Amino acid sequence: MVKTTEEIAAEIERGAATLGIEFGSTRIKAQLNDENNAPVAVGAFEWENSFEQGYWTYGEQEIFEGLAACFASLKADVARRYRVDLRRLAALGISAMMHGYLALGSDGEPLVPFRTWRNTTTTVAARELTRVFGFHIPERWSVAHLYQAILDEEPHVAQVDHLTTLAGFVHERLCGRRVLSIGDASGMFPIDSSTRSYDASMADRFDALEPVRALGVRIIDLLPEVMIAGQVAGHLTAHGAELLDASGDLEIACPMCPPEGDAGTGMIATNSVAPRTGNVSAGTSIFSMVVLEQPLKNPMLDEIDIVTTPVGDPVAMVHCNNCTSDINAWMGLFESYNDLMGISMDSPELYETLFRAALDGDADAGGLMSMPFISGEPIMGVSTGCPLLTRGERARLTIQNFMRMHIMAAFGALKIGNDALRRERVAIDRLYAHGGIFKTPIVAQRLLAAAMAAPVSLLETAGEGGAWGAAIAAAYMLRGAATSSLSEYLSDHVFKGMRSVTVEAVPEDVLGYDAFIDLFRRVNAIACQADDIWADEAGHAHVEGVEGQ
Incomplete structure (x- = not known):
């Protein structure tokens, strides 16, 4: 049933709408839904990670200024569409990028800047934990970051009071509860599906590691309480309402669901x-x-x-770790070319025109190859971002193949997995x-x-x-x-x-993709060699005080 503007406005005024806020890698988005879960208003704030002291990060000030700006954008959208103020919520949910490292002291403040999923600095720790647990621990996971910090004898480790994710961090500030949805928690430490909580056996094995024993910490004591979808995970406090709405109009006490990772909310969506x-x-x-x-x-x-x-x-x-960033960079180049040549074409039209050309390319992209790794790519064994474009002498360099190559390469590591x-x-x-x-x-x-x-x-x-x-x-x-x-x-x-x-897989496309991936795997050896070169360059830039990436 399609509701009228007046009906939606009435729902918002009586506090029947639910709000979801997600911290993505390039945008913080707020989505307001009516009682039937239909989207009725939206807010957004654009942001970007920065590369500081060897880590990809977002600053604490950015996180909460972005949150407030996003909510302000939502309130403005509600006022524009429905001529009412957004002052009451039925319920609220926070989501964010999974994984990474947010280590907090006893005062609840980060001890080091947030280390995002994009960092590939925990190879030694991840491999050791995988061996000890008999269970694959990715480099992105919080436990890998913690153990690497312990192995590296980082000074802050002795002061760690608890760990959380970005969603858990924001949730705790809004309602005061140190909890996490099981989906997001499963990217911090392995979960026992029978108990719906952290795996106790693996926790014991972690605690028994010599570097951990020397610190005298128990991993379970550092991790947030695990909750599942449907449970009430707290209520918006006065402090939380102030963080969300600087105008002071937002009512407190709306219930909050467990903070979830972007993978979990993507599954729901x-x-x-x-x-x-x-x-x-x-x-x-x-x-x-x-x-x-x-x-x-x-x-x-x-x-x-x-x-x-x-x-x-x-x-x-x-x-x-990598998908559309390299495509976007090339699109920026094409936009610059259009500007130089006096060609008038907006960004959506440019994307659509070039994407459609990809369907006229050869099934295997004609021997063109891209390694679109802006940042490290663990599945491919690449630790430092170094996008590459290469082709054989018989390759067919056409715009159709060029675009098909970029889209296929964006899915390349995913296909291998x-x-x-x-x-x-x-x-x-x-x-x-x-x-x-x-x-x-x-x-x-x-x-x-x-x-x-x-x-x-x-x-x-x-x-x-x-x-x-x-x-x-x-x-x-x-x-x-x-x-x-x-x-x-x-x-x-x-x-x-x-x-x-629904689009079915075309047999010719499948065969062409298989040939493309065979070349993708082989060219990856070049990416791994370039990895060493650019790692050295990043190190030189860091020493000289210049941003390396």
């Missing part, structure tokens, strides 16, 4: 929380999530992370995709279907993203958890009757 369902989220990074029917036979595959859904079911995650998952005979009934790369109809969707050798669907809400998923999680806590599972709630109250577009 694509109705992919049941076994044999999956989704692909594509942006600065790209990852696929496949909900498992049973545990993997090999829990130590380098390409696959075992995380959970927002209710604790095991998920095979293939996470790649999912090829490993396919060898584990993991079944997928449906795969949904979302992200800006899919804005041009069919193109990226068709090439992703070829990469995954599976049909790929886009829902009509594919552009809404994790903030919408966080608002739905808040609504589920408020209106659905008492009577239905999360999967049932999504199917019955959010996605029922929703339209989608």
